Amino acid sequence: MITLKDINKKFESEGRTVEAVKNVNLQIKDGEVFGIIGYSGAGKSTLVRCINLLERPTSGEVFLDDVELTALKASELRKERKKIGMIFQQFNLFASRTIYQNVAYPLKHSGLSKAEKKKKVEELLELVGIADKAGNYPSQLSGGQKQRVAIARALANDPKILLCDEATSALDPQTTHAILKLLKELNKKLGITVVLITHEMDVIKEICDRVAVMEDGKVVEEGDVFTVFASSQQKITRKFVDTTSNLSKIHQLLEEHAEITNIKPGECIVKFKYLVRSASEPLVSTISRQFQIDVNIIFGNVELIGSEPIGGLVSILSGKPEDIENALNYLRDKNVGVEVILDARVR
Amino acid sequence: MQEFVNTYFPNLVEKLPDFYESILQTFEMVIRSGIISLILGTLFGIILVVTKKGGILQNSVVFQIVDKVINVFRAIPFIILLTLVMPISRSIMGTAIGVDGAIVPLIFGTVPFFSRQIESALSEVSPGLIEAAESMGNSKIEIILNVYFRESIPQIARAISITIISLIGLTAMAGAVGAGGLGDFAIRYGHDRNETDITLATVVILVVLVSIVQLLGNLIAKKNTH
Numbered sequence: 001m002i003t004l005k006d007i008n009k010k011f012e013s014e015g016r017t018v019e020a021v022k023n024v025n026l027q028i029k030d031g032e033v034f035g036i037i038g039y040s041g042a043g044k045s046t047l048v049r050c051i052n053l054l055e056r057p058t059s060g061e062v063f064l065d066d067v068e069l070t071a072l073k074a075s076e077l078r079k080e081r082k083k084i085g086m087i088f089q090q091f092n093l094f095a096s097r098t099i100y101q102n103v104a105y106p107l108k109h110s111g112l113s114k115a116e117k118k119k120k121v122e123e124l125l126e127l128v129g130i131a132d133k134a135g136n137y138p139s140q141l142s143g144g145q146k147q148r149v150a151i152a153r154a155l156a157n158d159p160k161i162l163l164c165d166e167a168t169s170a171l172d173p174q175t176t177h178a179i180l181k182l183l184k185e186l187n188k189k190l191g192i193t194v195v196l197i198t199h200e201m202d203v204i205k206e207i208c209d210r211v212a213v214m215e216d217g218k219v220v221e222e223g224d225v226f227t228v229f230a231s232s233q234q235k236i237t238r239k240f241v242d243t244t245s246n247l248s249k250i251h252q253l254l255e256e257h258a259e260i261t262n263i264k265p266g267e268c269i270v271k272f273k274y275l276v277r278s279a280s281e282p283l284v285s286t287i288s289r290q291f292q293i294d295v296n297i298i299f300g301n302v303e304l305i306g307s308e309p310i311g312g313l314v315s316i317l318s319g320k321p322e323d324i325e326n327a328l329n330y331l332r333d334k335n336v337g338v339e340v341i342l343d344a345r346v347r
Numbered sequence: 348m349q350e351f352v353n354t355y356f357p358n359l360v361e362k363l364p365d366f367y368e369s370i371l372q373t374f375e376m377v378i379r380s381g382i383i384s385l386i387l388g389t390l391f392g393i394i395l396v397v398t399k400k401g402g403i404l405q406n407s408v409v410f411q412i413v414d415k416v417i418n419v420f421r422a423i424p425f426i427i428l429l430t431l432v433m434p435i436s437r438s439i440m441g442t443a444i445g446v447d448g449a450i451v452p453l454i455f456g457t458v459p460f461f462s463r464q465i466e467s468a469l470s471e472v473s474p475g476l477i478e479a480a481e482s483m484g485n486s487k488i489e490i491i492l493n494v495y496f497r498e499s500i501p502q503i504a505r506a507i508s509i510t511i512i513s514l515i516g517l518t519a520m521a522g523a524v525g526a527g528g529l530g531d532f533a534i535r536y537g538h539d540r541n542e543t544d545i546t547l548a549t550v551v552i553l554v555v556l557v558s559i560v561q562l563l564g565n566l567i568a569k570k571n572t573h
Contacts, residue, residue: 052482054478054481054482075486078484078485078486079484080484081481081482081483081484082483082484084482085482086479086482088475088478088479090473090475092473092475092476092478092479094476094494094497094498095498095573096497096498096500096571096573097497105483105493106483106484108489108493137573138573139573153483154482157483157484163482
């Protein structure tokens with residue numbers, strides 16, 4: 001378990017003090033995939049470096065299980081660092097070494113025999129699916145392959161934690177997906193805790209169990225991914241969530257007076273959002289049957305986080321005003337977020 | 348061939364033993380001062396890189412001192428340096444003339460240059476690699492040896508060949524303190540006695556020498572670039 005207590009990090013630059021991280025408290029549990037999301041400059045890169053003390057916090061404490069990393073001597077800290085693997089946006093492979101040598105590099109002082117090292121490296125390359133490239137140099141590999149090598153190298157000392165600093169930001173969407181899948185597999189197979197920072201909500205949605213949202217050096221929202229997606233408390237979180245869904249498009253359509261938003265008297269446009277894990281109920285057919293209203297779905301966005309559907313629908317409801325009202329109340333009771341966007345009901 | 352040499356290099360033929368000795372003296376100066384300069388220059392180069400702002404052993408006092416001292420010595424023309432360091436030469440080598448007397452000024456002339464070369468070679472190593480090595484639990488000395496040096500072998504090979512070439516140039520001037528060598532040989536006979544063939548022969552040898560050094564540097568650099 002990683003515990004960050006009251007972490008502050010200030011940088012002095014040209015006489016100005018920049019507070020990159022402000023009063024951050026976080027606990028990252030063993031075996032989870034923990035995401036930290038924020039725009040560039042939010043302090044997430046600095047924060048993740050505070051975990052293995054590549055950046056030493058100006059104040060605050062960092063614990064790895066019961067060991068206070070911030071209190072260790074340099075030599076002890078180096079030993080602890082071997083328990084924390086790290087991968088980077090720019091891969092940071094040693095260009096002068098082959099893929100094999102890159103992965104073998106952290107094993108230098110491991111005390112393993114030559115044969116054991118060879119076996120270990122081959123296993124790692126196999127694990128990340130790049131065994132055939134052992135003799136190549138990094139410059140001969142694609143971005144995705146490089147990141148696989150970097151992952152193998154980071155895993156060489158059997159770390160308990162893998163820190164991922166924008167590990168997929170330099171990759172195309174398909175490769176990103178493949179690398180995320182690999183990280184998730186490693187998380188499941190090895191039980192390794194994964195901490196990843198990103199500016200893409202899609203990455204969070206795809207593999208994270210919990211997420212912390214950072215803005216201006218502070219963690220403004222934290223929770224399990226479903227809850228954060230379904231009922232974001234902060235404006236910035238909603239902004240991130242919106243990037244992965246098209247539901248907010250309705251506002252744009254309204255502004256543009258799109259054809260679809262010209263509703264007749266008696267109708268209204270409503271946005272439904274699944275706030276809790278309940279999308280398995282046939283809500284649309286229930287309300288149309290039970291309250292005798294018509295539900296015309298304009299568009300929707302429902303996807304899975306873990307195995308839970310999340311998202312919502314934008315629909316035009318038509319029917320008697322009191323029936324519509326009852327239907328909306330019924331949905332509210334079912335914990336569906338209801339937002340009437342345009343109302344032309346006759347009262 | 349013998350006839351060709353006799354016809355076009357009449358003066359050289361007369362002074363062949365002198366010529367050979369000059370070549371040896373040049374070699375001696377380059378090798379002796381070269382080895383020491385490369386060691387010291389590497390040391391100062393790495394000090395500059397690790398102590399500068401953001402370096403792994405950031406220390407602005409050390410950085411400023413080394414940086415400024417290098418600047419001072421780089422600013423002094425070698426011909427002036429030759430006479431300036433004579434007292435030091437005398438106290439270290441026991442003499443300020445001859446090949447022995449040339450070693451110290453050659454070192455003073457070469458170390459600052461090579462330090463800068465090493466500094467710029469090592470500075471090309473991406474900070475990301477240093478960070479990666481740190482995250483793997485590497486010590487500072489491991490980072491210097493396994494990352495900084497290992498990753499910049501091609502640049503260092505080029506830096507060494509450039510430095511040796513410039514050192515060969517400096518040895519010619521060292522003739523001014525009676526160090527001998529090819530430069531001195533060319534001035535004494537080629538210029539002072541107007542025996543142009545001597546100058547020409549010296550130039551040919553120097554061109555060959557410099558080409559070999561450059562070629563070796565490029566070869567090593569190329570072999571280590573992946």
